[in-house]
Amino acid sequence: MTTVVHTAEELDAVLAPFRHEGTVIALVPTMGALHEGHIELVRRARQDADVVVVSIFVNPLQFSAGEDFDRYPRSLDNDVAKLDGSADIVFAPTPEVMYPEGQTSRFSAGKVGELFEGASRPGHFDGVLTAVARLFDLVLPNVAVFGQKDAQQVFVISDMVAASFPDLALVIIPTVREEDGLALSSRNVYLSESEREDARVIPHALLAATHAARHSSASGIVCAGKKVFEQYPLVRLEYLELVDPSTFEPVENDYAGEATLIVAAYVGSTRLIDTENLEIIHA
Ligand code: AMP
Numbered sequence: 001m002t003t004v005v006h007t008a009e010e011l012d013a014v015l016a017p018f019r020h021e022g023t024v025i026a027l028v029p030t031m032g033a034l035h036e037g038h039i040e041l042v043r044r045a046r047q048d049a050d051v052v053v054v055s056i057f058v059n060p061l062q063f064s065a066g067e068d069f070d071r072y073p074r075s076l077d078n079d080v081a082k083l084d085g086s087a088d089i090v091f092a093p094t095p096e097v098m099y100p101e102g103q104t105s106r107f108s109a110g111k112v113g114e115l116f117e118g119a120s121r122p123g124h125f126d127g128v129l130t131a132v133a134r135l136f137d138l139v140l141p142n143v144a145v146f147g148q149k150d151a152q153q154v155f156v157i158s159d160m161v162a163a164s165f166p167d168l169a170l171v172i173i174p175t176v177r178e179e180d181g182l183a184l185s186s187r188n189v190y191l192s193e194s195e196r197e198d199a200r201v202i203p204h205a206l207l208a209a210t211h212a213a214r215h216s217s218a219s220g221i222v223c224a225g226k227k228v229f230e231q232y233p234l235v236r237l238e239y240l241e242l243v244d245p246s247t248f249e250p251v252e253n254d255y256a257g258e259a260t261l262i263v264a265a266y267v268g269s270t271r272l273i274d275t276e277n278l279e280i281i282h283a
Contacts, residue, residue, distance in 0.1 A: 002083050004076075004090045008138055011091050015051070015139070024049045027141035029132055032056040032092075033073035033186035034082050037176035041145045042086045044173050048143050054087040055135050060095060061105055061127030073189055091139065098134050105130045109156040112248045116239055116262060117152050117273065125156045132157055136165055144168060149175040149183050151260050151275040155248045175275070177203065183274045190270040199267045201232040205240065206276040209261050213278045218242050219253045221280065225261065238264040238271070245277070256283040 005011050018025055026049030028041045038054075045052045056079055063069035080090055095103060109118065109125030118125050136144065144161075146154055154172055161168050175183050181203025182188070182196075191199055205228040212224035222242055229237045240263045242251045251259055259280050264273045 002080055002085075002087050002090055004080055004092060006092055006094065007097055008093075011053075011089070011138060014089055015053075018051045019140070023051070024143060025139065025141045026052045026143040026145060027135060027139045028052065028054045028087070028145045029135050030054060030056055031058045031072065031186065032079050033075055033189070034079045035176075035184045035186065035188075037147060037149065037184040039082065039086060040176050041147060041173050042083065044171060045143065045145045046086060048169075048171065051089065052087045053089045053091055053139050053141065054083060055091045055093070055139070057091075057093055057098060057131065057135075059098070059127060059131040061099075061103060061130055062121075062124050063127075064121050064123065067121070068187070068190075073186055091135075093138075098131060107133055107160060110159070112152070112159075113156055115152070115248065116241065116243075117264065120238060120264065120271075125153070128153055129156060129160050133160065133164065136168065142167075142169060143171060145171045145173060147175060148172050148277075149185075149275060150273070151262055152248060155245075181207070183272075185272060187270055187272065191267060195234075195268045195270065198232050198235050199272060201229055201235050201267075202263060202265060202272060202274045204228045205263060206261060206274060209240075210276055210278050213280055215282060217253050217282050218251050218255050218259070218280060221261070221278070225263070229265070234268070236266040238266065242280070251280070254283045256280050 026045035028045050030038050058072050105126035107129035113125035205225040208228045209221045209225035212221045225240045242259045244251050245260045261276045
């Protein structure tokens with residue numbers, strides 16, 4: 001049975017029996033509309049934890065004006081049904097519970113927070129960090145589980161955890177994909193049938209870039225990925241970049257070693273992101 005709570009007091013009451021030395025509390029933060037990717041995070045959380053808390057909160061602070069905050073899919077009952085058995089507690093707070101002092105961002109994601117996703121979505125990562133920090137303060141987890149799909153989010157959260165939550169262990173899970181490679185995302189429900197076909201450009205591009213990494217330097221790898229997008233005129237590529245995983249800055253053309261390929265594109269009016277880690281051998 002999964003217990004659903006909405007307030008800080010209810011959360012404290014259900015977690016009280018677990019708040020002692022040696023008991024591991026795991027938190028999986030989500031915005032709901034759960035899919036198999038989220039469920040994989042919950043399964044992983046279960047491996048390490050005595051109690052698994054899944055938070056479901058569509059965080060207004062991480063949406064810019066004109067984004068899909070209002071139409072973001074919300075389905076608490078369905079989500080709880082999907083979780084049954086795998087999570088112990090669902091924490092579904094209201095904005096007032098999350099932000100009793102008002103809806104303003106209290107964390108800054110710094111310079112990296114202004115690149116890529118942050119450039120397209122000003123204030124996005126400050127909003128993400130503010131929500132995640134508040135969830136950490138409320139749940140007091142020992143372990144928190146996130147998906148690698150949101151690579152830049154993982155980067156800024158890791159930084160915040162190192163600086164402000166040094167006792168918290170972060171676990172990062174590989175991206176769960178559809179059979180044709182499309183990353184599962186709550187936003188995939190926005191896609192029409194033909195847009196869903198077009199969305200395959202993203203995993204195709206990641207694959208082409210990964211193949212190119214066997215024989216090309218950074219610019220050749222990026223070119224190989226972008227070339228795939230040329231075959232999909234209805235998809236608007238926003239960025240496709242290779243970044244250094246230790247800084248999240250774009251790599252120079254003579255870079256060799258582990259790199260993170262990141263991509264964002266509009267398929268119709270739906271903005272999708274994806275990522276792949278690869279190794280650049282040829283500088
Ligand atoms: P969201 O509900 O989209 O904010 O995502 C909540 C968590 O699930 C984040 O840590 C995401 O990175 C993770 N996540 C979303 N999609 C996937 C996926 N396809 N595979 C693995 N993790 C995912």
